[in-house]
Amino acid sequence: MAKQAPDKMKRKDYEKELLKLQTELCHLQAWLKQSGERVIVVLEGRDAAGKGGTIKAITARVSPRTFRVVALPAPSDRQKTQMYMQRYVEHFPAGGEIVIFDRSWYNRAGVEYVMGFCTREQHRRFLELCPVVERFLIDGGTRLIKIWLEVGQEEQERRFKARIEDPLRQWKLSGMDLESYKRWYEYSTARDMMLDYTDRDHAPWHIVHSDDKKRARLNVIAHILSSIPYEKVKHAKVVLPARVTRDKYDDKASIAGRRMVEERY
Template identity: 75%
Template sequence: MPKKNGHGAGSDKLKRKIYEKELRELQVELCRLQDWIKVSGERVVIVLEGRDAAGKGGAIKALTERVSPRVFRVVALPAPSDRDKSQMYIQRYVERFPAGGEIVIFDRSWYNRAGVEYVMGFCTPEQHQRFLDICPVFEKFVTEGGLRLIKIWLEVGQEEQDRRFRARIEDPVRQWKLSPMDIESYSRWYDYSRARDLMFRHTDTEHAPWHIVHSDDKKRARLNVIAHILSQIPYKKVDRAKVKLPSRSSKRAYDDRSSIADRRYVAEKF
């Protein structure tokens, strides 16, 4: 993969042609990983967190667009219902953990409590502290039970986040991405920074470490996310039997074109 000078994207943006070539190669490896996951019965959870506009959605799309949704499941939970709030905090996330032969990608996760819920006052300081104390214990329990847990934080710079928010305001096809919560978070940059650092201090452990991906350059970030995930799982290429299409039988031949000739067709405008 092409290397970048320095730690932010700067002007050294990855060219689209190079990005598409590298992405194609990584997506081939993801398909091989998928085959191995199904054969081995492994269970994998990928947690993708980061600031608003850090590029989580684009990274997940690049990660999943060439694989089966039956193996790679994306979980993006809505705000908790009254029933959810009456449960153990982490319960609704555990319910969506993978069975054997599955990878579950959390587009935001139980770490909401360490980030948006804490910063925006949706949980009490006591609930926040209890989460920080218990989370490493919970993650040790699930990893010792055989589940692979990969935690990735997408870190976008202040200027780049500002540029992306303004682009969303101006572009009609991106405006849906800009929620009232995003607007509120924009003014609380440093509160989120403190919450992030506190979360890392408590939950960056040997059994479930955090890995940070700089995402000012979205293309580089997507490639680095996929490459990191592939590096964390000891998959092997699974041999597939070569598929050969059978001959079409002409027995009971049928003119299927004339049978639908008089049906309603979509007007061809393009």
Template identity: 70%
Template sequence: MAKDDKEKLKRKVYEKQLRKLQVELCYLQDWIKATGERVIIVLEGRDAAGKGGLIKAITARVSPRVFRVFALPAPTDRDRTQMYIQRYMQHFPAGGEIVIFDRSWYNRAGVEAVMGFCTREQHELFLQNCPIAERFIVNGGIRLLKLWLEVGQDEQERRFTARIDDPIRQWKLSPMDLESYKRWYEYSRARDLMLKHTDTDDAPWHIVRTDDKRRGRLNAISHILSRIPYKRIDKAKPKLPARSEKRQYDDRATLKGRHFVEELF
């Protein structure tokens, strides 16, 4: 069976494997806190490639104080007067933190270049300067992991159609998504140019196939864990202390007459 023709991963298998990886993410979290390491994870890819689902899988069982997620809005007038990477740098990790960028400075290499939100000169300058900036980031002691989530045409169309038909997913479909769908090949050329200039020894790109979302999430998390030399931190298992009965009173009775949520379920 060809690699692209694998059957979709069964939910039971996925949840079992995801649980194992989430335990490892908790071990990673302990190590990051203990060592003061700093990590940036850049997640890029086409619209509907599965970035949001991957982020949820990564962060579901860890502390938001350690795993911090940023999806920055469109730049303000003030942002546009700054050095391009400046608005991202203010969110870089301090010691003991992992920052996940749901889209990043690579907006300039993708949506801004394709949609005409930057000039050709700005795009070219970004491609020249980005590897230099990332070398400074890495040399400054930050671990920089860059993942490109790759989804095929047919699967992207299926996901967009599902968003149109499902009221709880319609919010995910924006006019920009429709434009990206129409400009598939322009985005492909922008992706290839980005990889040509910014896939470096200092900060390499790794591509994750996400036509099967479940496989893609497991593979991405496994890759992240493999790129960080964390070790399990031995900790004493906490023990619940005895509750003090000093000043004991009927604390449930004191809630009588308060407003409770109606119990419908």
């Protein structure tokens, strides 16, 4: 008997759990700064699988200097002549940083292959060499976490239709999204080939079902936290120092008469 899908998570429960996980991300951030560790999170998945919302949940309460998000556009003419991985490598983390790739070098295994933006030989060569490159990266001391968000056909269709009807979300819908919707099974085949070649013990893929966005976000954050052996860093208690006083200086009067934003609210 097929396992019945759980009901969508209630917002109140979601926000309670999210706050707990975001607190742990702050502890992770402090540990990263102290330890100098380097972490890469590769976040891939089908279009409308929820990558953007997941990244917002991860980064909402941490520093963008420590948690950097990289979402590269299509390569320029110059970049097309470079070694394929070159434009990604320049965004890799320094010590004390975690870089989240909102799509990554795995574009070659997905959209580039399905849409014919690379040759079959380039695709095959990428799949064969990718585990070698990732082994080199990991042996150099970088932690690599690879996550695939998997959304179902019906839920993807619902989300695309919502984008069409909602002016606040129409910007999310591109011509490439429509092509990906049409080519569902081609993308499925490409995904499976990618997993066959690049799901290795030293750089495994972990799949997250994302029909329920709330549960997916929580599961992704919990997985990231469980993949890094961080510890809570002890901080000295902070005490605000006394302000230096300046007699007869009225800092409120000094800006009176300046151009002020109209208080509409």
